[in-house]
Amino acid sequence: MDHDFDLSDFLPYLLNQAAERVSVDFQREYKGRYGMLRTEWRVLFHLGRYGDMTATDIGRRASLHKTKISRAVTALGAKRFVDRTQDPDDRRQEVLRLTRSGRAAFRDLAAAAHGFDVQLTAQFSATEAKILRACLIRIAASHPDQVRGVSDG
């Protein structure tokens, strides 16, 4: 019984605390300015950055559960940020596309995100920042059992 195993030695705990910290901060941008939820912001970003795609595509890329995406797309549609057009070749799926104002919101938020990231990273040396990112990517990618409903981020 490692009697000195501390909660602050527990990587999942540290990851959660750090993630929570920055998420709450950045939330101000998309929530405060556009009344978006985190999933909406993610979907918006995906469409803005990677182009038109279906809900399933987004789910695969972002590891988001389809119900979350469905609801986020509905909300973004209500805000007139995305436009949905049924694919004539496979009428089950819809191609999602940002509207003009959706693109504007994306540009605005992407710039804010970039600035936020720069500022966040500034507290670390170049090496630290590089290692941090590499480690996080590795953890996120580790044995991805399968795509599962991820709690939004």
Next chain:
Amino acid sequence: MDHDFDLSDFLPYLLNQAAERVSVDFQREYKGRYGMLRTEWRVLFHLGRYGDMTATDIGRRASLHKTKISRAVTALGAKRFVDRTQDPDDRRQEVLRLTRSGRAAFRDLAAAAHGFDVQLTAQFSATEAKILRACLIRIAASHPDQVRGVSDG
């Protein structure tokens, strides 16, 4: 407009993906074996590792909102894992203490957590692991505007 600012360059996103990844995995332990929620596991850990304390104490240490703690303590009480006794000197507060089975669950889960952490850390070099932890701690601690209701982790 940094046109190549990618979602996977966005530290909050990486943090969330990584945190989510490991949280979902470790959940198996406390949820599968004891039907606990994340907050319950955290409260249990605090009491087991740091000794008896009040709900407010836990909130301060763990950055958990008091309503979450209240509900977690109720749940842990129902499972007979914690015992609550009113402080005679200040009858507003209750001192929380693990029961025998609460301590057993704590030992079990703490061991699992430690093992999980060791395995997770094994994929990194000693230097990487050290930097990763240091960075996370720094991010979590960064201008803690104040204790706020943190989304459970």
Next chain:
DNA sequence: GGGTATTGGTTGAAAATGTAACTAACAAGC
């Protein structure tokens, strides 16, 4: 062609969270 399975996506109910309002106990000022 007709059955069965799979896939894309939505919906409803249950569980969990966040927010604010609340009760009870203490503390301070007068």
Next chain:
DNA sequence: GCTTGTTAGTTACATTTTCAACCAATACCC
């Protein structure tokens, strides 16, 4: 003592998330 303010913790309600069931379209297969 009485009023006012603060602290510990609970509860109620609205918002989100999760889970499973669902519909519709396509694919598979004989």
